[in-house]
Amino acid sequence: xxxxxxxxxxxxxxxxxxxxxxxxxxxxxxxxxxxxxxxxxxxxxxxxxxxxxxxxxxxxxxxxxxxxxxxxxxxxxxxxxxxxxxxxxxxxxxxxxxxxxxxxxxxxxxxxxxxxxxxxxxxxxxxxxxxxxxxxxxx
DNA sequence: GCCAACGTTGGC
DNA sequence: GCCAACGTTGGC
Numbered sequence: 001x002x003x004x005x006x007x008x009x010x011x012x013x014x015x016x017x018x019x020x021x022x023x024x025x026x027x028x029x030x031x032x033x034x035x036x037x038x039x040x041x042x043x044x045x046x047x048x049x050x051x052x053x054x055x056x057x058x059x060x061x062x063x064x065x066x067x068x069x070x071x072x073x074x075x076x077x078x079x080x081x082x083x084x085x086x087x088x089x090x091x092x093x094x095x096x097x098x099x100x101x102x103x104x105x106x107x108x109x110x111x112x113x114x115x116x117x118x119x120x121x122x123x124x125x126x127x128x129x130x131x132x133x134x135x136x137x138x139x
Numbered sequence: 140g141c142c143a144a145c146g147t148t149g150g151c
Numbered sequence: 152g153c154c155a156a157c158g159t160t161g162g163c
Contacts, residue, residue, distance in 0.1 A: 009161090033146075055161060098162080117145060117160050 003123040004039065004049035005112060006064065006086065015051050015061045018088045025067040025087030028120070029075045036120035040084045041070045049086060050123065050131065052112065059095040060131060064088055093136030106130045 006028060008014070018026065031037055047066040053059055068085035101107045107130060111121040123131075132138070 007161095035146095058162075115145090116162065119160085 002043065002047045003125060003128040004043065004047060004066075005052055005060070005121045005123050006049050007052045007054050007112075007119045007121070009055050010053050010057060015053065015088070015091070018051060018062070018064065018086070019091075021087065023067075023087055025085045027068070027071075027074065027085045028083045029073045031073070031083060031119060032081060033119060035118055037080075037082055039120045039122060041082060043069060043084050045069055048089070048128070050128075051088070057095070058098040060092060060097075060101075060135065061095050062088060062091040063132075063137075090137075092132075094134070096131050096134045100134060101131070104130065104134065 012030075028040065031040065043066045045066055045068070049064045049066065050060045051062040051064050053061055064086040066084050067087045070082040070084050072079065073081040073083045098112065101110060101113050107113060107127055110123070110127050111118060115121070
């Protein structure tokens with residue numbers, strides 16, 4: 001079981017839209033970055049991820065689950081780009097803001113804190129549990 | 140709105 | 152294969 005973090009602008013694709021898709025989920029398309037794509041290729045069905053709103057909110061708002069492994073991104077003909085499908089699992093009771101992550105010593109090595117521009121990131125199990133705790137979930 | 144960080148592109 | 156130029160992302 002691996003853990004990930006998916007970043008999106010609210011105006012592009014929001015948590016509410018993700019929730020509205022229900023268990024069917026939706027492909028995480030539009031990624032045009034090799035590192036992010038490579039992370040998606042490593043994902044397995046059942047892996048969990050955080051859903052992060054960038055730019056305005058700058059906070060982790062919910063938990064998603066990978067429901068289809070990497071496949072071609074249907075929004076482009078360019079064969080280089082793959083994506084996975086994810087579905088919403090549940091929201092955090094309390095959103096965990098970027099600032100909270102920066103102020104939390106246990107998260108000092110988190111990719112979110114150190115590489116703000118990567119849109120699909122790995123999360124360690126320790127970081128996962130820490131953020132879930134901060135978000136009001138037992139994990 | 141600015142700017143730093145980073146990735147990509149293309150000329151040589 | 153190097154590196155300058157350029158574009159994009161995202162925090163502030």
